[in-house]
Amino acid sequence: MTTRELTLALREDDAGSPRFTAALAGERGPGIVVIHEWWGLNDELRAQCARFAAEGFVALAPDLYDRPATTDPAEALARASALRTEDATERVARCVRELRGRGAPKVGVTGFCLGGAMAFAAAASVEGLSAAVPFYGNARADYMVAERMRCPIQAHFAEGDPFARAEPAVGLARDVRAAGGRMDLFFYEAKHAFMRESDPDAYHEPSATLAWERAIAFLHAELG
Amino acid sequence: MTRSASAVLAAALFACACEAGGDTDAAQPPQPERGPGGSDYVHGSATITRYGAPLGDAAAYWLIEPAEPTPAQAPVLVYMHGWSAFEPEDGYEAMLVHLARKGFVIVFPYQGGPLDRSRWEGSSRQAVQRALDELARGAHPRPDGHLAIAGHSVGAALALRMAAPGEPAIPTPELVVLHDAAGRRAFADLLSEGGALARVPPTVALLVMQAQTSGPGEANEPDSFSPEAWEGTAHLTRRNFLRSYGDRHGTPVLVSNHNGCRSGTSARPLDAHDHFACWRPTEGALREAQGAAFPGYSALCAGPGPECDPVRDHGVWGDGVPVRRLANAADLGL
Numbered sequence: 001m002t003t004r005e006l007t008l009a010l011r012e013d014d015a016g017s018p019r020f021t022a023a024l025a026g027e028r029g030p031g032i033v034v035i036h037e038w039w040g041l042n043d044e045l046r047a048q049c050a051r052f053a054a055e056g057f058v059a060l061a062p063d064l065y066d067r068p069a070t071t072d073p074a075e076a077l078a079r080a081s082a083l084r085t086e087d088a089t090e091r092v093a094r095c096v097r098e099l100r101g102r103g104a105p106k107v108g109v110t111g112f113c114l115g116g117a118m119a120f121a122a123a124a125s126v127e128g129l130s131a132a133v134p135f136y137g138n139a140r141a142d143y144m145v146a147e148r149m150r151c152p153i154q155a156h157f158a159e160g161d162p163f164a165r166a167e168p169a170v171g172l173a174r175d176v177r178a179a180g181g182r183m184d185l186f187f188y189e190a191k192h193a194f195m196r197e198s199d200p201d202a203y204h205e206p207s208a209t210l211a212w213e214r215a216i217a218f219l220h221a222e223l224g
Numbered sequence: 225m226t227r228s229a230s231a232v233l234a235a236a237l238f239a240c241a242c243e244a245g246g247d248t249d250a251a252q253p254p255q256p257e258r259g260p261g262g263s264d265y266v267h268g269s270a271t272i273t274r275y276g277a278p279l280g281d282a283a284a285y286w287l288i289e290p291a292e293p294t295p296a297q298a299p300v301l302v303y304m305h306g307w308s309a310f311e312p313e314d315g316y317e318a319m320l321v322h323l324a325r326k327g328f329v330i331v332f333p334y335q336g337g338p339l340d341r342s343r344w345e346g347s348s349r350q351a352v353q354r355a356l357d358e359l360a361r362g363a364h365p366r367p368d369g370h371l372a373i374a375g376h377s378v379g380a381a382l383a384l385r386m387a388a389p390g391e392p393a394i395p396t397p398e399l400v401v402l403h404d405a406a407g408r409r410a411f412a413d414l415l416s417e418g419g420a421l422a423r424v425p426p427t428v429a430l431l432v433m434q435a436q437t438s439g440p441g442e443a444n445e446p447d448s449f450s451p452e453a454w455e456g457t458a459h460l461t462r463r464n465f466l467r468s469y470g471d472r473h474g475t476p477v478l479v480s481n482h483n484g485c486r487s488g489t490s491a492r493p494l495d496a497h498d499h500f501a502c503w504r505p506t507e508g509a510l511r512e513a514q515g516a517a518f519p520g521y522s523a524l525c526a527g528p529g530p531e532c533d534p535v536r537d538h539g540v541w542g543d544g545v546p547v548r549r550l551a552n553a554a555d556l557g558l
Contacts, residue, residue, distance in 0.1 A: 074409035074447070077307075081341035081410065117339055140337050141284070163338070165310050171277065 003046045006060075010094055020091055022098070023061040026053030030223035031099030033092050034061040035111030035118045037193070038080035040069030044198045048112075055216050057223075060099055062091040064118070080114045085121045085140050092122040096129060106130040106223040108151075110215065112195055113137050116164065120155075120172075124148035131222035133215045136164035136192055144168045146175030152182040154218040156211045161192045186214060250474035252496040253539030253547060260511065260518050261322075261504025268292030270324035272312060275358060276334075276351075283350035286312055288320045288330040289364060298329045298365035299514055302352055302397070304375030304383045306486070307407060308338045316376070318488025322503055328510065329365055331355040335382070341411065345385055349392045356394070370514045372399040374506065376486055380405035381414045381449045384430075384457075388423035399429045399513035401506050403485040405449035415449055421456030430463035431509045431523055433502070436470050436480040454558060464526040465558050466535065468501035471548040474541040478548075500538045501550060508535070526553035 003023040011017040023046050032052050036045040041063040049059035064087075065079050092109060099107045108131035111119040116137020123132035124143040129151045136157050138144060153176065157166050169185055176183040188194060188211065190204035195211060197203050256262040267290035276284030290298060303320060312320055312332050320330045333351035335344045359367050375383030380402035387400045407414070415421055424430075434450040454465055468480040478497050485502035488494050509523035525532035532554070538547035 077410035078412075081307075081339055083339065084342065085340055114339070117337075138337060140340050140343070141334075163308055167310070 003049050003059075003061075006098075008062075008094055008098060010090060012094075012097070020066060020094075021063040022091075022095060023049055023063075024059070025049040026056075026058035028103065029056045029058050030219070031096070031102070031104030031107035032057045032059050032219065032223070033095045033099070033107065033109040033122070034059050035088075035092065035109065035115030035122075036061060036064065036069075037113040037115055037196070038076040039071065040065045040067060040076070040079065042069035044196060045112075045115075047197070048195075051212075055220075057219065058099055058102060058104055060095045062095050064088050064091060064114075083114070085118065085143065088118045089121050089125050092118065093126045093128075096126060100128060108132060108219050108223050110219075111135065111137065113164070113193060116155075120144060120153075120169075123151055123153055126150070131219055133218060134169075135195055135211070136161055138164055138168045141168070144172050146172060146179050146181065149176055149181060149183070152218075152222055154184040154186070154215065156186050156188065156195075156215070158190045158192050158194055158207075159187045163192045184218070186211065246472045246475040246477040248474055248541075248543060250545065251542035252474055252476065252478065253500070253541065254496075255499040256504070256539070259504075260508035260521055260523070261499045261502075265325040266290075266327055267295075267325045270321045272317070272321075274311070275354065283336075283347050283354055284334040285351040285355045286330075286332040286334075287355060287358070287364070288312060288317075288324045288332065290324045290327055290329070295327060295365045297368040298327055299370035299372070299510070300331060300356070300359070300367045301328045301510065302331045302333065302355075302371070302373040302383070302386070304333065304348060304373065304379030304386070305335065306375075306377030306379045309376075309379075310334070315483065315486035315489050315492065318494055319485060319498065319503055319506070323507060323510070326507060329359065329367070335379070341414075345382055345390065346392065348382060349386060349390060349394050352386075352394045353392055371395050371397045372401065372510055372513060373397045374401035374403065375405075376403040377405065377482065378407035378411060378414070381407065381411070381453070384415065384424065384453055385417075385420045387425070387428050388418075388420045389425075390420075396425050397428060399431070399509055400424075401431045401433065401509055402450065402453060403433050403502065403506075404435045404482050405432070405453055406447050406482060408449050408452070409447045415452050415456065421453070422459070424457060424460065426459050426461060428460060429509070429513050429524060430457055430460050431505060432463070432465045433485070433505060434465070434467045435482055435484045436468060437482065462524050463553075464524045464535070465553040465556060466501075466505055466523075467551045467556060468497065468538070469548045469550070471538075473545055473547070474543070496539055496547065500547070505535060505550075526558075528554035 052059035116134035119134035120139035188207035190207040193202035194204040336347035
């Protein structure tokens with residue numbers, strides 16, 4: 001299964017609205033917004049969209065940078081750190097509306113690294129989300145607040161990951177549960193970016209397989 | 225994709241003195257017994273307390289305070305961590321506890337997380353404001369009016385920015401210390417934004433400390449902010465540039481790299497580089513900026529003459545061979 005590119009107006013009712021690109025995979029089913037790593041919208045992320053589509057979801061991945069993906073870590077860091085969370089979640093919200101408009105009965109959000117952070121931020125700020133599955137990322141501090149979370153969360157972290165520290169998510173899960181919400185938290189004996197199949201140094205097949213199975217089961221349970 | 229972020233950045237963040245064997249078995253010089261960087265502590269311990277919750281409060285901070293005994297007053301040092309760090313335990317605790325046991329109160333702001341860089345300085349300034357309020361009201365040593373700001377990596381660049389007037393306002397520091405300011409490839413305009421360097425008041429003293437290798441990959445001078453920091457602060461009358469070097473004469477070898485001042489972890493144990501190339505110049509400059517310099521030692525000694533030899537000194541290997549000295553501004557032709 002392949003993806004195809006969409007061009008979306010950020011605000012549907014505004015002819016002068018900025019536009020952005022998103023990769024779409026799947027035709028019918030519950031929706032999932034898939035948010036890229038700090039590299040940008042690359043082939044790895046498109047492949048993840050196709051995998052979600054193969055599981056019965058309609059996957060839509062916004063390009064948060066408006067630029068081709070990079071493979072240079074310094075450039076990726078520059079892009080990721082310059083990105084305003086509010087701008088990213090505005091695009092996620094637009095993708096949620098797009099998926100609902102395409103018939104998705106429910107929509108979830110997932111993401112990896114930077115995308116994991118933005119998945120948390122979306123769970124805290126985007127209307128219409130029914131589930132969030134962040135992978136090894138933490139949103140800005142003011143988003144990682146239990147009272148702001150709008151949907152059940154299943155988060156995945158690598159143990160000892162120096163880039164996506166577990167502490168904020170551990171505290172968030174405690175507070176979400178105390179408030180009666182649901183947040184499942186899983187840890188893996190793997191490195192940061194263990195889901196990145198195209199990167200032999202980071203990819204950890206046993207962890208990636210287990211995390212994927214958990215994520216798909218959770219998303220089917222929450223989104224149908 | 226051919227490059228791995230985790231591999232590249234892990235190398236940058238946790239580069240260690242992995243090449244243990246040097247040319248001889250000579251031991252590294254021990255920590256000096258007295259003076260800047262020395263073990264002549266005036267406080268038996270230090271307390272580390274977090275204020276605010278980093279997960280829900282971008283302006284959270286830690287206080288590291290001298291104890292046993294607790295002084296009535298103390299100078300304040302704000303320390304800005306590097307990118308992706310989170311808390312003092314991320315390689316800064318040993319140095320900051322050392323300074324606290326020498327009598328300084330350290331404010332360690334949480335910068336708000338590794339994303340949304342436009343908010344880092346504001347979050348940090350807000351955290352410093354809160355910390356100074358807490359120190360003025362709570363059961364702490366009261367600030368004695370002396371304030372310095374130091375930082376590591378991108379935190380060093382932020383430290384220099386915070387010495388310039390900005391919002392929220394914080395007091396002007398007497399001194400800024402840069403521990404291997406780097407991150408230029410990712411944050412090229414961080415120092416130049418808003419003309420920050422030119423706005424640093426001329427009363428501020430500056431100590432730029434640069435490792436032999438600097439930044440991700442450990443070989444890329446272009447990633448260092450140190451030259452830009454130096455060139456942009458020519459209006460400061462009290463400043464020095466110190467460069468440290470590795471030395472393979474003894475065992476374990478001494479490595480001077482981007483995380484040379486970020487030690488005391490399992491990945492990078494403390495060594496003589498910490499004591500002589502990080503703690504000593506930093507502590508010396510702090511005291512000097514307060515008008516209470518250690519006798520015979522000036523971290524801001526930037527000239528070519530022998531009067532600057534104390535700041536160049538890196539101790540002596542166990543067999544009597546001097547460790548490769550630090551270079552000051554004059555040595556570097558600055």
